[in-house]
Amino acid sequence: MTGEIEVLSACGAATPTKLLKYCTLHDQVAGSMFAATRRRLYFVLAVLAVYTVRSMLPRSPPSTPYTSQFGQDRWLADNMFYGEAYDGTKRRTAAPMQRALTFVEFGARDGWVDSNTWYFESERGWRGVCAEPMQSDYVRLVTNRPRCASVMGAIGPKAGLREFAMVRQDRGWGPLRWESSSGSTGWNGFVDTMSDGQIANLWKMALHSGRSKYRLRFESIMVQCYKLEDLLEKAKIENVSYMSIDCEGCETEFLTAFDFGRFRVDVLQLEGDGYEKLLAKYGYRLLKSASWAALGHHDSLYLHKSFRPSANPALR
Secondary structure, three states, X not given: OHHHHHHHHHHXXXXXXXXXXXXXXXXXXXXXXXXXXXXXXXXXHHXXXXXXXXXXXXXXXXXXXXXXXXXXXXXXXXXXXXXHOEOOOOOEOOOOOOOOOEEEEOOOOOOOOOOOOHHHHHXXXXXXXXXXXXXXXXXXXXXXOOOOEEEEOEEOOXXXXXXXXXXXXXXXXXXXXXXXXXXXXXXXXXXHHOOHHXXXXXXXXXXXXXOOOEEEEEEEEEEEEEOHHHHHHHOOOOEEEEEEEOOOOOHHHHHHHOOOOOOEEEEEEEEOOOOHHHHHOOOXXXXXXXXXXXXXXXXXXXXXXXXXXXXXXXXX
16 A cells, blocks of 8 residues: 555655545545435335335225216216116105116226216115226225126126237336326227227337336236126126126127127117117117217217116206
């Protein structure tokens, strides 16, 4: 060490005193940098811990009883099933519809987000069947909708495993990403019923969301499929008051295979249109309503010929 100091002094690089001061300053800078890095690491770990705990805790119920994306549930309650309504104390009002009403919802997600049936279960006391193939959403569905028969899987023309495309939504940036509280985006469906254009668009959305706060992940998994007839029989439901179908392309396949002769459905809600000819032979007619279309969605509504809507007189 003495020899090195003598050489440095001789070269004019630093005197022994200056060198010692330099070493001390270097240690102080390195220590402060290490401390700052450690604080940042602790902060990141704390944030991740908070979000992890929050994702494990049960979420609060929706602030409003109506949770449909475009207000479809409220419109149906006022225009189709008003006679079954409750008064402010949740006692049944005198009305023609006194029987217990039921529902079926495809792709129920967590039972709250964009749900078309949450209102009817929570406010009207209906019972029904909800199907959700994604495990993260299904766990929440069971907790959020304790009165309905929930099944983890998809509804199809026959039981068994089938390839299923799903789009997940993550939060965060870079490597610090975690699944958002809403889990799936709702853009899910059977691979063999999706067009090439649909799959290409989903891939494009996922790729272009890389720099966004919410990043999409396109995945393909094998899911268990169930026949709706088996689920309805198990739930002891013979008449479905309201069925909400949104399966990203498999609607026609389901409608062709479903046993409408054995199970009657009063009101059918389908994404898109073009089902008039198929459903006419089962006794359904397309509802043409300006107020329904004004909601801004892309759903079509079909009523069974034996169904008599009960509308709010104030809306007439």
